[in-house]
Amino acid sequence: MSTSNNKNYRPETRLVHAGTLRSQFNEMSEALFLTQGYKYDSAEDCEQRFSGKIPGYVYSRYSNPTMDMFEQRMAALEGAEAARSTATGMAAVTTALMGLVKQGDHVVAAKALFGSCRWVIEDWLPRFGVPCTLVDGKDLNAWKAAVTPNTKVLFMETPTNPTLEVYDIAAIADIAHNAGAKLVIDNVFATPLYQSPLSLGADVVVYSATKHIDGQGRVLGGVILGSEKIILDNYHQLLRQTGPSLAPFNAWIMLKGLETLAVRVERQTRTASAVADALAGHKKINRLIYPGRADHPQADIVKKQMRGGSTLCSFEIKGGKEGAFRFLNGLQLILITNNLGDAKSLITHPMTTTHQRLTPEQRAELGIGDGLVRLSCGLEHQDDIIADLMTALDQV
């Protein structure tokens, strides 16, 4: 099998070629290896492959050529030494955290997290004797104050879901390292194209590949990236033995999704930026958040650490939940759902979906008002998206 990994290629080129493994048939499109296991030439070959003395695939819970291609392409794109794929983004987040802690350790995380990530930190890890402290991610002093001698992990997403707050990765990485802890970043909203946390000092990056990487709403997947050492020491065995593996078919979809990632994300970002400009100051909207506009509260950090804005834009409809529902029900083109990063434009009401589990006080603290909606711009013509939004706003 041959592979094409040229480190000098730019991200767009790596997205199309990196990690390709060609079989003896020299196929053009990456092959889909739907196989659970692998045959060995002899009992000795089997023994040596199992012990790792000679390279080769053993079992698809461990690895598979299609998973491998996806992992290598992601690593090349991210500038990471190693990557491991998972069945979902949440499998990636959970493994990324659990692989770094043991009973008695402590985790500090930003409060503004996707609902399931917050559950893992707040409800799940403490069951195993790993308590957490949640802080305002914007407040560097709060991160510093929360760190204890037992802190092993700092965790955050940036931009955050759904309020698109942006946190200073380099400064928070310094806080983690001064405390002897690791910084884990959920980079879903930025995508690998707009933000490279490892180069800013983070130790581990995770993605829900379900979002922009698939990009067409088909399959779920995730990926964990970091140095060869951190992957081998903390995740390699955990993933192999517990088995949250990415199915080869889903790996193939992700691999093909990566080929068009740059084209899609660039276009969706242009659309989101145009939507934000069109909605800013609209009389039916209280607040508009877009990391790409000069009025974003952390515009200076966006400029410092991101190469692009976002394919998402959040805004608060006047009239609370009732106003938001009237607006959502008035949309004809944009689809109501809880996902993001799709070729189709999607809209979410966080209060009643992704952040339903939080108390009203917790939501208020995070700036998730009852009227807040999160729009993920798709590939439709931007004028059709804007027209749909304007018509629905008229009904509020």
Ligand SMILES: Cc1ncc(COP(=O)(O)O)c(C=O)c1O
């Ligand atoms: C920021 C963030 N992290 C993680 C996830 C989890 O990904 P998945 O649904 O692929 O498990 C999501 C969305 O679902 C998300 O928005």
